[in-house]
Amino acid sequence: MSTEDLDTLLKAVRACRVCAAHLAHGPRPIVQAGANARLLIVGQAPGARVHASGIPWDDPSGERLRDWIGVDKPTFYDPQQIAIIPMGYCYPGKAASGDLPPRKECAEIWLDRLLASLPDIELTLLIGQYAQRHFLGKAAAGGVGRTVAAHAQFAPAMIPLPHPSPRNVAWFLRNPWFEGELLPNLRRQVRKVLSKDNEGST
Numbered sequence: 001m002s003t004e005d006l007d008t009l010l011k012a013v014r015a016c017r018v019c020a021a022h023l024a025h026g027p028r029p030i031v032q033a034g035a036n037a038r039l040l041i042v043g044q045a046p047g048a049r050v051h052a053s054g055i056p057w058d059d060p061s062g063e064r065l066r067d068w069i070g071v072d073k074p075t076f077y078d079p080q081q082i083a084i085i086p087m088g089y090c091y092p093g094k095a096a097s098g099d100l101p102p103r104k105e106c107a108e109i110w111l112d113r114l115l116a117s118l119p120d121i122e123l124t125l126l127i128g129q130y131a132q133r134h135f136l137g138k139a140a141a142g143g144v145g146r147t148v149a150a151h152a153q154f155a156p157a158m159i160p161l162p163h164p165s166p167r168n169v170a171w172f173l174r175n176p177w178f179e180g181e182l183l184p185n186l187r188r189q190v191r192k193v194l195s196k197d198n199e200g201s202t
Contacts, residue, residue, distance in 0.1 A: 014031070
């Protein structure tokens with residue numbers, strides 16, 4: 001797929017209103033992608049703050065995620081380096097605890113088409129249970145903790161991660177191997193992938 005085709009597809013995604021009747025805050029699909037992107041980040045769905053700004057990962061979770069992968073904001077928001085495609089593109093609203101699950105229609109209608117338009121992706125970060133279940137299938141059946149602990153078996157194409165939400169701080173403290181082992185490897189992999197992109201643009 002050419003860049004022009006991707007641009008057309010992104011316009012169609014951002015204009016999607018399939019789930020409008022189910023979204024209390026209205027539809028506002030939020031995705032980021034460029035035809036030359038080498039890193040793909042797949043999360044859950046935008047939260048309230050991201051819905052308001054229209055900028056993916058524009059919240060404390062995003063600050064932690066950028067620290068995890070070792071990139072600054074200009075790099076993170078460069079669609080020709082990093083594609084950001086959550087499992088649900090619109091804010092689903094609040095549940096009794098946290099946000100509602102991402103709407104399934106996004107992946108059913110758009111995900112395969114978007115992935116097909118990103119031929120240079122070398123590394124995919126799978127953040128949270130919904131992304132991990134979709135991409136890893138039965139290998140993610142044990143839950144996020146077990147899936148992340150088994151990260152080596154999905155290398156080098158994919159790295160599963162917990163959600164970087166402040167609500168997960170207790171999990172980070174209980175699992176010091178995450179910061180000591182996984183994060184250094186994650187940063188090395190991201191740096192390797194993005195440096196290839198930079199080399200290709202010089």
